[in-house]
Amino acid sequence: MAKYFLTTAIDYSNGDPHLGHALEKVGADAIARYRRLRGDQVHFLMGMDEHSQSVLQAAARADVAPQEWVDRMARRFEDFWRRLECSNDDWIRTTEPRHARSVTELLRRIQQFHPDDLYVAEYEGLYCTGCEEFKQESQIVNGHCIEHPTLELIRTRERNHFFRLSRYRDPVLDLIRSGKFLVEPAIRRNEVLRLLEGGLQDISVSRLRQPWGIPFPADPEQTVYVWFDALINYLSATGFPDAGYEGLWPADLHVIGKGITRFHCVIWPAMLLSAQLDIPREVWAHGYVQWEGTKMSKTSGTAVTLDEAIERHGPDPLRYFLLREVGFESDGNFTWERFDERYTADLADGLGNLASRTVAMLSKYRDGIVPGSAASTALDLAGAESARQYAEAMDALDLRAGAEAAWSLVSAANLFVQQTAPWSLAKSHRDAELDDALGALARALARLAVLASPFIPGKAQQLWHMLGMKGAVAEAEWSAAEQPEAQGRKVEHADVLFPKPARV
Numbered sequence: 001m002a003k004y005f006l007t008t009a010i011d012y013s014n015g016d017p018h019l020g021h022a023l024e025k026v027g028a029d030a031i032a033r034y035r036r037l038r039g040d041q042v043h044f045l046m047g048m049d050e051h052s053q054s055v056l057q058a059a060a061r062a063d064v065a066p067q068e069w070v071d072r073m074a075r076r077f078e079d080f081w082r083r084l085e086c087s088n089d090d091w092i093r094t095t096e097p098r099h100a101r102s103v104t105e106l107l108r109r110i111q112q113f114h115p116d117d118l119y120v121a122e123y124e125g126l127y128c129t130g131c132e133e134f135k136q137e138s139q140i141v142n143g144h145c146i147e148h149p150t151l152e153l154i155r156t157r158e159r160n161h162f163f164r165l166s167r168y169r170d171p172v173l174d175l176i177r178s179g180k181f182l183v184e185p186a187i188r189r190n191e192v193l194r195l196l197e198g199g200l201q202d203i204s205v206s207r208l209r210q211p212w213g214i215p216f217p218a219d220p221e222q223t224v225y226v227w228f229d230a231l232i233n234y235l236s237a238t239g240f241p242d243a244g245y246e247g248l249w250p251a252d253l254h255v256i257g258k259g260i261t262r263f264h265c266v267i268w269p270a271m272l273l274s275a276q277l278d279i280p281r282e283v284w285a286h287g288y289v290q291w292e293g294t295k296m297s298k299t300s301g302t303a304v305t306l307d308e309a310i311e312r313h314g315p316d317p318l319r320y321f322l323l324r325e326v327g328f329e330s331d332g333n334f335t336w337e338r339f340d341e342r343y344t345a346d347l348a349d350g351l352g353n354l355a356s357r358t359v360a361m362l363s364k365y366r367d368g369i370v371p372g373s374a375a376s377t378a379l380d381l382a383g384a385e386s387a388r389q390y391a392e393a394m395d396a397l398d399l400r401a402g403a404e405a406a407w408s409l410v411s412a413a414n415l416f417v418q419q420t421a422p423w424s425l426a427k428s429h430r431d432a433e434l435d436d437a438l439g440a441l442a443r444a445l446a447r448l449a450v451l452a453s454p455f456i457p458g459k460a461q462q463l464w465h466m467l468g469m470k471g472a473v474a475e476a477e478w479s480a481a482e483q484p485e486a487q488g489r490k491v492e493h494a495d496v497l498f499p500k501p502a503r504v
């Protein structure tokens with residue numbers, strides 16, 4: 001069994017998660033669930049980034065101590081991720097001792113292996129508290145950060161510890177060009193390559209007299225810079241530096257947003273090279289969820305809350321819509337109208353209706369027992385092809401194409417119902433043909449429960465149960481998608497999978 005360690009970005013605990021956060025988490029969760037279906041030993045990490053200045057400010061505004069504030073926010077975020085059925089195996093918070101220990105050790109190793117990679121210097125620049133980083137001229141428009149046009153940049157001058165990032169330009173370029181370090185999708189890889197080709201400046205990795213954060217080793221006046229601290233969470237979660245951490249490290253996949261590729265694809269591998277640690281295998285940088293063309297973010301206003309989006313049709317339809325319509329590879333739009341359309345067409349009238357009709361016909365004509373039948377109908381062939389295309393897309397982390405491949409089988413099955421018309425086969429007592437049709441439909445649904453489970457885990461389980469299948473669909477073997485078996489199962493009438501909402 002292959003190990004597969006994947007992570008999401010850790011989020012600032014300065015406000016509630018929004019749809020942008022949700023896209024990343026459910027996308028990573030779909031990948032984790034798919035890898036489990038394929039038999040991988042998956043370790044899925046999520047967590048919170050709790051040392052930022054914006055956290056301090058949010059705590060001050062709420063008039064609570066920072067630790068109390070981050071405890072509260074961590075519970076809120078976790079609650080949202082449970083509602084969205086995220087199947088993470090670990091949850092790391094950068095205020096945990098296991099993390100501080102790992103940050104200190106990584107700095108110690110840099111000092112040990114490349115002592116001149118860390119040095120002290122004076123720095124002056126414009127600092128964005130939204131990004132928690134100094135901004136360069138190219139990142140400033142009309143005096144504001146591109147990502148945070150409503151925040152004031154703060155002119156900051158202080159003496160800090162610096163990391164000699166400039167030394168790692170060529171090694172990181174080589175790693176990406178040779179494919180030893182995958183940056184996907186290609187549009188993000190090209191951005192990172194252009195950035196590296198333009199040369200790298202050293203970066204400040206500490207802040208002076210910051211009351212909230214991890215103390216810089218051997219310099220009590222300085223605190224580890226929040227980004228330097230945050231990136232190390234992925235390593236901390238493996239148990240580093242304790243023996244056995246290599247069982248998980250290096251990470252197989254970091255899922256992040258496209259706005260933080262510089263940290264993950266340039267600074268992070270450079271830090272690891274400097275500390276003589278293995279670099280991650282792959283970074284996937286997704287696009288942003290847009291609401292009527294505007295990026296969703298804490299600072300650009302909340303046109304829609306995550307609560308509302310979950311309440312609209314439930315958690316599974318939101319997961320499906322984000323991954324199928326908004327997409328995981330570039331920016332995509334979220335509108336209620338489109339969400340409602342997808343819900344009705346793909347889920348209520350599509351998969352839901354197929355399941356209800358099939359169960360109803362099996363109950364009516366075969367007392368609910370899936371008959372033995374020939375396993376080579378046109379629908380079985382279509383199902384095998386769907387599973388093949390699905391695996392190809394999911395292996396490439398193309399979640400939209402994965403969902404499309406699965407739902408192409410829904411269309412094929414609904415067409416098959418029309419073409420075979422089981423009700424007229426029953427009427428004219430063509431029993432063998434009726435068995436073949438009903439058997440094929442039951443197999444298609446069993447296959448669909450497996451293929452859909454990374455996208456709609458709750459509903460896939462309900463469908464699995466309706467088909468009389470035992471156990472958890474999440475624990476099904478991949479062969480259940482490739483060569484489903486349903487003969488002899490007793491189907492069960494259950495609640496409609498996707499009720500038609502009154503408002504649509």
Ligand SMILES: [Zn+2]
Pocket residue numbers: 128129130131132145146147148
């Ligand atoms: Zn910013």
